[in-house]
Amino acid sequence: MARRPTNQRTTNQRTTNQRAANQRAGNQRDADQRDAGRRTASRRAAGRPRAEQPQAQQPRAQQAPAEQPRVERGAARRITTRNARFQQWESLLTNRNKRQRAGEFLVQGVRPISLAVERGWPVRTLIHDAGRPLSRWARELLAGARDAEHVAMAPELLAELGEKNEAPPELVAVVGMPEDDLNRIPIGEDFLGVVFDRPTNPGNVGSVIRSADAFGADGVVVTGHAADVYDPRAVRASTGSLFALPAVRTPSHHEVMEWVDRARRADGLPVVVVGTDERGECAVYDFDFTVPTLLLVGNETSGLSNGWRERCDHLVSIPMTGAASSLNAANAATAVLYEVARQRAAARRPGAATP
Structure with missing residues (x-):
């Protein structure tokens, strides 16, 4: 009889332990199920944006290029430092x-x-001031020049590309x-062609081109x-x-005389070749310039070269009074071109006699 209580207590302890183990197992299954449910829900939630994202973004990627114009001021490249591109443009000012x-x-x-x-000259780049509002002229020019690159440049850099003694330019082409x-x-x-032989002053070159354009010349040749x-x-x-009249170097x-001789043949x-010289055979207004x-x-200092003198059919002079011994080359060209234009205009009038 002394062993029964011991066996009974052992049996009861085993039963209690078994129930506790079952309870723990049940709790673990419930926890596992809850975790599995959360993972499944998380995957579903995460899966929806990944599947939908390409559909939402793809139209925007395809439509973006169509919404932008080919050239717009907002797309202008910005230059704010003396980078290689700026230095290249700067070199064009002084380096022939x-x-x-x-x-x-x-x-x-x-x-x-x-x-x-x-x-219709090929405008490759238009550089404008990035630091101030543009004038109507500049805005319209930029809007119309769709084939040109547009560059917005820092004002202090654009000033270096402009004239030293003038205000910074609004636009440089x-x-x-x-x-x-x-x-x-x-x-x-x-x-009516004009040859400028070996000029040394760039300003004189531009002035001769301007006068030739003003008085009806067909072109200027610089030799x-x-x-x-x-x-x-x-x-x-x-x-x-320069952009209205052909100017050839x-x-x-x-090369010039070969070109003229081909036209003659x-x-x-x-075509008459007429040189200007202070010791010319006649005054400019006594020569007939109505012929081709x-x-x-x-040249500003030495005049015509020997090569040109030998090819001249005639030499004419500009009569002068006063203390001046000669005229600036560009001024001399302008005076003769005016006389040519005067004679030709007079010859076109009905009943006019040849000068």
Whole structure:
């Protein structure tokens, strides 16, 4: 009888332990089920955005290019430091060789830039002031020049590309050079061409181009070792006429005379080569300029080269009074061009006699 209580207590303890184990197992199953449910819900929630995200973003990626215009001011490239691109443009101001290698030059001013665009010159880049509101002219020019690159430049940098003694420009254009082809200049029955032989002053080059344009010339040829037609000072002095009148550079007089001789043979045009010289055979107003004429203007200091003198059919002089011994080359060219235009206008009047 002493063993029964011991066995009974053992049995009761086993029963209690078994119930506790079952309870723990049940609690663990419930916890596992809850965790599994949460993971399933989390995967479903996470899966929906991943599946829907491409559908929501794809239309925006496809529509973005269509919403942007081809060229807009907001898309202009910004330059705020003296980077390589700025230095390249800066070199075009002073380095003729770099202008020639790049095949481009800088233009500023409302009239020159407007004429370059109107006459179809290749405007490669338009650089505008990023620090101030643009004028109506500048806004319209930028909006219309869709093939040109647009650059918004810091004002202090743009001022370095402008004239040293003037206010910073609002706009600077980078324009491509045309070929130096004499056939750009037409030779017809009323031909008037101007040759500027070895000029040293770029301002004089631009002034001669301007006067030639004003008085009806067909083109200007700059020969020999000379100031550059596309030097900023020449471009400025032409006040836009560079873009309205062909201006061609040649190494010497030989290329020009071959071109004139071909026109003489092919078309039978009696082109007369007339040089200006203080010891000319007659005064400028005594010579008949109503015939096809190639007018020669010499270097500012030494006049016409020997090569050109040998090819001249006639030499004319400009009568002067007073203490002045000579005229500036550009002024002399202007005086003779005015006389040519006067004679030709008079010859076109009914009943007018040939000068």
